[in-house]
Amino acid sequence: MYEHLFSPLDLGFTTIKNRMLMGSMHTGLEEEKGGLHRLAAYFAERAKGGVGLMVTGGVAPNRQGWLMPFSAKMTSSSEARRHQLVTNAVHEHDSKICMQILHAGRYAAHPFLVAPSAIQAPISPFKPWKMSGRLIRATISDFAACAAYAREAGYDGIEIMGSEGYLINQFVAPRTNHRTDEWGGDLAGRLRFPTEIMKAVRAKVGHDFIVIFRVSMLDLVENGSTWEEVVTLAKAIEAAGATMINTGIGWHEARVPTIATLVPRGAYTWVTQRLMGEVNIPLITSNRINTPEKAEEIIASGMANMVSMARPFLADPYFPEKARTGKSHLINTCIGCNQACLDHVFARKEPSCLVNPRACRETILPLAEKSTAAHKKIAVVGAGPAGLSAATELAARGHEVYLYDSAAEIGGQFNIAKRIPGKEEFYETLRYYKNLITETGVHLHLNTRVSAQDLIGAQFKEVILATGVVPRNLTVEGIDHPKVVSYIDAILGHKPIGKKVAIIGAGGIGFDTAIKLTAPEAHTEVAAYLSEWGVDINYQNRGGLMKPVHENTPRQVWILQRTKGKMGNKLGKTTGWAHRIALKSRGVKMLDDVAYHKIDDSGLHVTIHGEPQILDVDQVVICAGQEPLRELLEPLLAAGISVQMIGGAKEAGELDAKRAIEEGILVQ
Ligand code: FAD
Ligand code: NAP
Ligand code: SF4
DSSP: OOTTTTSOEEOSSOEESSSEEEOOOOOSTTTSTTHHHHHHHHHHHHHHTTOSEEEEEEEBSSGGGOSSTTOOBOOSHHHHHHTHHHHHHHHTTTOEEEEEEOOOGGGOSSTTOEESSOOOOTTOSSOOEEOOHHHHHHHHHHHHHHHHHHHHTTOSEEEEEEOTTSHHHHHHSTTTOOOOSTTSSSHHHHHHHHHHHHHHHHHHHOSSSEEEEEEEEEOOSTTOOOHHHHHHHHHHHHHTTOSEEEEEEOOTTOSSOSSSTTSOTTTTHHHHHHHBTTBSSOEEEOSSOOSHHHHHHHHHTTSOSEEEESHHHHHOTTHHHHHHTTOGGGOOOOOSOOTTTHHHHHTTOOOOOSSOTTTTOTTTSOOOOOOSSOOOEEEEEOOSHHHHHHHHHHHHTTOEEEEEOSSSSSOTTHHHHTTSTTOTTHHHHHHHHHHHHHHHTOEEEOSOOOOHHHHHHTTOSEEEEOOOEEEOOOOOBTTTSTTEEEHHHHHHTOSOOOSEEEEEOOSHHHHHHHHHHHOOTTTTSHHHHHHHTTBOTTOOSGGGBOOOOOOOOSSEEEEEOSSSSOTTTTSOTTTHHHHHHHHHHTTOEEEOSEEEEEEETTEEEEEETTEEEEEOOSEEEEOOOEEEOOTTHHHHHHTTOEEEEOGGGTOOTTOOHHHHHHHHHTOO
């Protein structure tokens, strides 16, 4: 099974045991006091899980290269020695690890930032200082020194971060390099900085050390590189001594979502495939590869030599081992939501994973083990994300667990979420829990709406209430009018939806409902996604961009909120902007500062910024938040039963699956 994925990759001086690379992710643990112990445990667990090679989060070669003040850097032997904790932990489990060297250039979030030219990034608060020729040469030496320290630290190699719009990428692209000296101008000038870094690094570390160079193969910004320039750079990097080339897709300032869940699986592998045969060193592909099937297909069909997956290893450190031993049905799949990983990093919060709250907290939340302590009989009511998480966790600890849900299938609201175009990955979480229920021996009872009396009668002493939420009832006049539809009926298609629709509420569910109601057919296919976002598979323009092609949307939608200001303000930092762009391109009217007065045959009566209006719509879909469902609480407590509430049942405000699943594994 997965024979290509598990075939070793011979690099001459060393061999990688399989074709899986855990891509670089910033965890913030590098910078935390005592964080290297936690980082070592984090990498050790993934090494134990069977991955062939890992890449650390970015480490700066000097202070100017810091992404943020006091980011990780490696500029001395003492800093290198501290990393031995990490490298030893990885080597104990027969895996390999490379340290990524990242110079942020104009993306740095500190005022001492430098770049080839003094051009401010649209996503940065600071204008960079233009680098002098002397500073450029010193920076090249810093990269080489940093690589040597990485070797001293016990790393098996390094990755030079040459993509995503960071410093090296800034030298390569005419967008950011306006120099006229030897470090800019024509292509040879713009490629000098990356090539000199590669040469200097190789000279310093010798030939038996992995050096991956991450090339920006598709910039997705105006005035980025042409395809011919990408090929020329790759050849120059190979000639300068790189061991492998990794794929970088899109600058951080690009307005194209490249890793969100709405991006179809493997949507960018074609870019790496285009480079296959142009160079003779192995190529690594990346972006939205999250299952062993997809990874195997890529390697088997020769689209790349190795597959980089980053977030899938947060979701499940044991991904490779499960795939190798015929247990891929138990892989906890990354759903591409970014909610606990990237959104946390951008908010300067400790990252973790929505589907695996243990990620990055390996020393704090160790895996559940069967306990020899009292073996209890516990009821979990509700098989939504919270109940599923709690039931499987308690069963893994050795308790006898009974899980009840009134629905015919597990999943709670995930069964609605999975029907949103671009959220098909939610099916994977349900597949995972379905199999985990069997694996852990949870007694599952579907189509069973339990009452407090049922639980008391069955003599449960402990009950976990995970009964979730119900949609909020509004008191607007005409709320019982036939035009009014709940988001559940609208998304599940239980009621017919006409050509003109108003959505009350612009939270996550309001946006999702708008996406569903305006989605053109077949939107998840790679070609349709690429054309909707203006990615040119023929690479005719610099940066690989073209004019987006918008299919006709099936209906006119208005999305409304009472609050003044930005719509969808609470959506994720890394995904909200893409939802807003998608809806705008489908002609959705987004209106803030709205008061709702009445719904009748003529439509929805509102005032918008104080102006009365009637929206002549066929349906009004209510997405106005939810209330907790906890009708069992009082009678259970009155009967002296110990009750723990989790997920929506505990608190409906600010509820999401991240909180629900986390509260599930934290049950006592
Ligand atoms: P629920 O999912 O509501 O599950 C409660 C379960 O309890 C239900 O299955 C119900 O049948 C059962 N139940 C209730 N009473 C009883 C009883 N007496 N007996 C037996 N069973 C009972 N969250 C995110 O984090 N990211 C997203 O991208 C996201 N997208 C969403 C998109 C949509 C369209 C929707 C609707 C929700 C989305 N959510 C998202 C929210 C997420 O699904 C919820 O936060 C999560 O499902 C809450 O989990 P829960 O287990 O607390 O409750
Ligand atoms: P929500 O995010 O709380 O949004 C509710 C919306 O309803 C708000 O826009 C609010 O805006 C409006 N509203 C609240 N009370 C109202 C009232 N009495 N009358 C009219 N409008 C009212 O809730 P949700 O959209 O139902 O989502 C539920 C949870 O699921 C959220 O916490 C969210 O995090 C999660 N979710 C996440 C995603 C995601 O992609 N990450 C997707 C879907 C859901 P005003 O008060 O301004 O009118
Ligand atoms: Fe994947 Fe979401 Fe977990 Fe991030 S938080 S690793 S995107 S499942």
